[in-house]
Amino acid sequence: MIAILGAGKMGEALLSGVLRAGRGPGELRATARRAERAALLRERYGVETVSNREAATTADVLVLAVKPQDMAALLDEVGSHVPAGTLVISMAAGITTGYVEERLGEGVPVVRVMSNTPVHVDEAMSVISPGSHAGEDHLKLAEELLSPVGKVLRIPESLQDGATALSGSGPAYFYYLVEAMVDAGILLGMPRAAALEMVIQSAVGAAIMLRDSGEHPVLLREAVTSPGGTTIAAIRELERHGVRSAVLEAIEAARNRGRELAAG
Ligand SMILES: NC(=O)C1=CN([C@@H]2O[C@H](COP(=O)(O)OP(=O)(O)OC[C@H]3O[C@@H](n4cnc5c(N)ncnc54)[C@H](O)[C@@H]3O)[C@@H](O)[C@H]2O)C=CC1
Numbered sequence: 001m002i003a004i005l006g007a008g009k010m011g012e013a014l015l016s017g018v019l020r021a022g023r024g025p026g027e028l029r030a031t032a033r034r035a036e037r038a039a040l041l042r043e044r045y046g047v048e049t050v051s052n053r054e055a056a057t058t059a060d061v062l063v064l065a066v067k068p069q070d071m072a073a074l075l076d077e078v079g080s081h082v083p084a085g086t087l088v089i090s091m092a093a094g095i096t097t098g099y100v101e102e103r104l105g106e107g108v109p110v111v112r113v114m115s116n117t118p119v120h121v122d123e124a125m126s127v128i129s130p131g132s133h134a135g136e137d138h139l140k141l142a143e144e145l146l147s148p149v150g151k152v153l154r155i156p157e158s159l160q161d162g163a164t165a166l167s168g169s170g171p172a173y174f175y176y177l178v179e180a181m182v183d184a185g186i187l188l189g190m191p192r193a194a195a196l197e198m199v200i201q202s203a204v205g206a207a208i209m210l211r212d213s214g215e216h217p218v219l220l221r222e223a224v225t226s227p228g229g230t231t232i233a234a235i236r237e238l239e240r241h242g243v244r245s246a247v248l249e250a251i252e253a254a255r256n257r258g259r260e261l262a263a264g
């Protein structure tokens with residue numbers, strides 16, 4: 001049985017993905033802080049909602065999906081009740097496997113995951129790392145749970161905060177760019193709906209070409225950039241305003257913030 005502790009945005013998305021992948025609601029449990037939230041999860045997915053303690057003592061796989069700031073309290077509540085054979089999967093930004101392990105009984109295996117919101121459409125990027133008691137079987141189990149909702153990649157835990165900054169937060173950067181491009185359309189006198197449609201379809205087309213063409217992004221951009229044409233006029237402005245450097249610094253800042261989160 002898989003229990004999701006703190007089924008908020010990410011926990012619910014994973015829950016619905018696991019159900020879409022063919023598991024029955026009887027194989028899942030969820031916990032929530034508020035009674036209305038628990039009722040909504042029961043109604044929407046047909047899963048049983050239980051207390052954190054009950055989930056911790058009965059699950060084979062325990063998914064911790066609370067905010068990093070709530071992790072200490074959750075682990076204080078359930079840590080000593082998790083049997084040694086349970087796989088604990090932590091989805092929180094910044095929280096290390098060591099942090100989770102030291103709040104559980106000796107030898108409980110922990111896998112750290114950084115996923116992202118496209119889990120809603122089975123296009124997540126999930127990056128996993130084993131803690132000190134997790135072996136190949138535990139990683140395989142985590143992969144089995146996450147692969148129906150997107151891609152899964154194994155990385156060393158030292159790169160997890162970087163992955164959080166790059167792919168965990170990644171969708172937000174693309175949405176931000178879309179927002180800015182739609183504003184540019186408004187500036188040029190486009191109706192908002194038309195601007196939004198043009199930008200979203202360009203984003204979808206570009207994303208599918210990036211994924212499916214096998215071409216490097218530089219070559220794809222060069223193919224759009226005609227000599228003396230319109231695209232290079234735009235690229236010159238992006239370079240003049242230091243957008244590439246801003247992206248590097250922004251993602252580094254996100255990585256650094258991830259490092260701070262476990263400290264509370
Ligand atoms: N939102 C995102 O794009 C991503 C979030 N994450 C990580 O996923 C985790 C969850 O994030 P969201 O789903 O966005 O947050 P959220 O706030 O939507 O969900 C967390 C849920 O946990 C519940 N909760 C807190 N303490 C609890 C407790 N002791 N018992 C039961 N329920 C409890 C809250 O009421 C809330 O519903 C975070 O650790 C975050 O770092 C990871 C990747 C992407």
Ligand SMILES: O=C(O)[C@@H]1CCC=N1
Binds near residue numbers: 093164168169
């Ligand atoms: O902003 C955050 O802290 C979370 C982690 C990755 C995406 N959202």
